[in-house]
Amino acid sequence: MKKVRNLVSNLSKTLFNTTATRQMNESERFTFNPTLHWNPEVENYLVNAYGALHFARISKALTQPSCYSCIRVNTLKTTTDAVIEKLSTILQQTRVSNDVETLLSNNHLFKGNGQIGPISKCQLPGLDYVLFVRGSGPHAISYDFTQDRPLKEVLVSRKCAEAVLRGAQVFVPGVLACSAHVEEGDVVAVSVAVEQSISEGKWGTGITRGTVMQGLQTDPHYIERNGLYIGQGKTMLSRAGIFRAAHGIAVDMTDRVYRLPSFNDVLEGEIFLQNFPSIITAHALDPQQGERILDMCAAPGGKTTAIAILMKDKGEIVAADRSHNKVLDIQKLAVEMGVHCITTYKLDATKSVCPKGESIDTVAPCSDEDTCLNIQNLESESLKTKGSSTNVPDRLETQSNHAVCEQEKNGVYTSKAEQRKIDRKLKNGSGRKCLGDRVEKSKGFAPDSFDRVLLDAPCSALGLRPRLSSGEETVESMRKHATYQRRMFDQAVQLVRSGGVVVYSTCTINPGENEAVVRYALDTYKFLSLASQHPKIGGPGLVGRCVSSDGYAEEWLRPGEEELVQRFDPSSSLDTIGFFIAKFNVGPKYS
Numbered sequence: 001m002k003k004v005r006n007l008v009s010n011l012s013k014t015l016f017n018t019t020a021t022r023q024m025n026e027s028e029r030f031t032f033n034p035t036l037h038w039n040p041e042v043e044n045y046l047v048n049a050y051g052a053l054h055f056a057r058i059s060k061a062l063t064q065p066s067c068y069s070c071i072r073v074n075t076l077k078t079t080t081d082a083v084i085e086k087l088s089t090i091l092q093q094t095r096v097s098n099d100v101e102t103l104l105s106n107n108h109l110f111k112g113n114g115q116i117g118p119i120s121k122c123q124l125p126g127l128d129y130v131l132f133v134r135g136s137g138p139h140a141i142s143y144d145f146t147q148d149r150p151l152k153e154v155l156v157s158r159k160c161a162e163a164v165l166r167g168a169q170v171f172v173p174g175v176l177a178c179s180a181h182v183e184e185g186d187v188v189a190v191s192v193a194v195e196q197s198i199s200e201g202k203w204g205t206g207i208t209r210g211t212v213m214q215g216l217q218t219d220p221h222y223i224e225r226n227g228l229y230i231g232q233g234k235t236m237l238s239r240a241g242i243f244r245a246a247h248g249i250a251v252d253m254t255d256r257v258y259r260l261p262s263f264n265d266v267l268e269g270e271i272f273l274q275n276f277p278s279i280i281t282a283h284a285l286d287p288q289q290g291e292r293i294l295d296m297c298a299a300p301g302g303k304t305t306a307i308a309i310l311m312k313d314k315g316e317i318v319a320a321d322r323s324h325n326k327v328l329d330i331q332k333l334a335v336e337m338g339v340h341c342i343t344t345y346k347l348d349a350t351k352s353v354c355p356k357g358e359s360i361d362t363v364a365p366c367s368d369e370d371t372c373l374n375i376q377n378l379e380s381e382s383l384k385t386k387g388s389s390t391n392v393p394d395r396l397e398t399q400s401n402h403a404v405c406e407q408e409k410n411g412v413y414t415s416k417a418e419q420r421k422i423d424r425k426l427k428n429g430s431g432r433k434c435l436g437d438r439v440e441k442s443k444g445f446a447p448d449s450f451d452r453v454l455l456d457a458p459c460s461a462l463g464l465r466p467r468l469s470s471g472e473e474t475v476e477s478m479r480k481h482a483t484y485q486r487r488m489f490d491q492a493v494q495l496v497r498s499g500g501v502v503v504y505s506t507c508t509i510n511p512g513e514n515e516a517v518v519r520y521a522l523d524t525y526k527f528l529s530l531a532s533q534h535p536k537i538g539g540p541g542l543v544g545r546c547v548s549s550d551g552y553a554e555e556w557l558r559p560g561e562e563e564l565v566q567r568f569d570p571s572s573s574l575d576t577i578g579f580f581i582a583k584f585n586v587g588p589k590y591s
């Protein structure tokens, strides 16, 4: 085991030049070149699965964002060409467009003649409603300092840095430390504090919020930040202001190691930013108009709404999630996208089948509009209280609806700006409870009552990128995810009818949550068979088995099965997150 670990460590040092003790010149210090530190057992397990070289590549790719944004156009509301036109205008008005480069020319998603400036239509048949907007990176930054003018610095949390790498600004809560005497308008270098193993089983940054950074030469943490500078920006507040304020932008990033367009709050309802493999998952399910579909772990509703649009909003999609607030997110998204065929429930996916003797199909009956959950009801109630829908943006028909109703009932007019404020407040917390009454708990569903079931399972998320730390995930926690996923799969199999389809997906690179769950499914339910998927652009699954040093054995795929699943490898030229999709045909269940 130790031998393999050393091998990987040496390999990644050779490949990625991460030796902390070597003398480095300044430009090397400031190059964005993070190393992902894994729990040793997890690293060992993944090296076993992928081979040392491949795993080192995956590990590196995970630290970087995909170099493009993927946008799903809501074809219920608009056309792809109309969105391209609007986005092109928006891009022309932003900094990023000046820097957009053709770094992804080796990526076959971008080849073909659908290219419009930095925006391309997906070239796969039936997916021309998916747009890719290119970014670029990693860039070398000329940090603004000289011998006699030391660099002022801001140190941010890992989560904050991961968001900044995807195009966000540095917000106040993300700042952990900064230099003394930082004033509003100062140019600062921004670096990230990555969690490390502090003591047995404990991870943290070891940095107290508000710490004064001492300057390059004297800062005890400086050497640890080699390769962890994510760009440069202008402070919007002084040091005192940054640590006093509860919210707002702390640093306006002017120069980033990755330049990706940020489309937050842009063309709401017309587009949805979504990872490409998630869109492929909806296609793999192949939903048909008029069918009854279950999305077992649906929040925030990205795949649910993708499925609804593929069904042209005709049929019924039951979208469930364990979390009350997340169910509200699904409702909000569905209303925003103008989708009516979605019904939402709060439901634990491990208890999705209605227990014998209970009344089937969930909920207390909807006795009046206030308890009805269907998105249609939410909308029509909204129209009633507003009188007319013509000049009311769809955004108003969202979770803030209830607040609007209350105000308007009392004769108070809500301006658009006030409305936005309410929306924000609701998004950020307490206001959400306004709609709390509207989330129905489900008691579960009748066996065999769905044509298709999507289980987009909660997982270790080890495919999400960029990620700057993964050390907290242990072999035990990964196995727990797999156990949980098998329990959910058992429920999915009961709920789907004979002749139906189950799609299982995760956003992790852990074979224990992917191929091993597929093996469990095929060995446990003889009426299931792996089905081919369209489109098929992910790579093959892993074949074989793995026995860990503690004797824990995992069976993966058998020869011939690997081409039937889709495994998205973050280190491949597709440049996606790590993702896995398996599709099962359900044969006769009771013969």
Ligand SMILES: C[S@@+](CC[C@H](N)C(=O)[O-])C[C@H]1O[C@@H](n2cnc3c(N)ncnc32)[C@H](O)[C@@H]1O
Pocket: 278, 296, 297, 298, 299, 300, 301, 302, 303, 304, 320, 321, 322, 323, 326, 347, 348, 349, 350, 456, 457, 458, 459
């Ligand atoms: C991978 S995310 C789903 C993403 C979603 N399908 C989408 O595309 O937007 C997993 C979801 O599972 C939910 N979840 C976790 N445990 C659950 C359980 N026992 N029952 C139902 N949902 C659960 C989480 O709240 C989370 O929203």
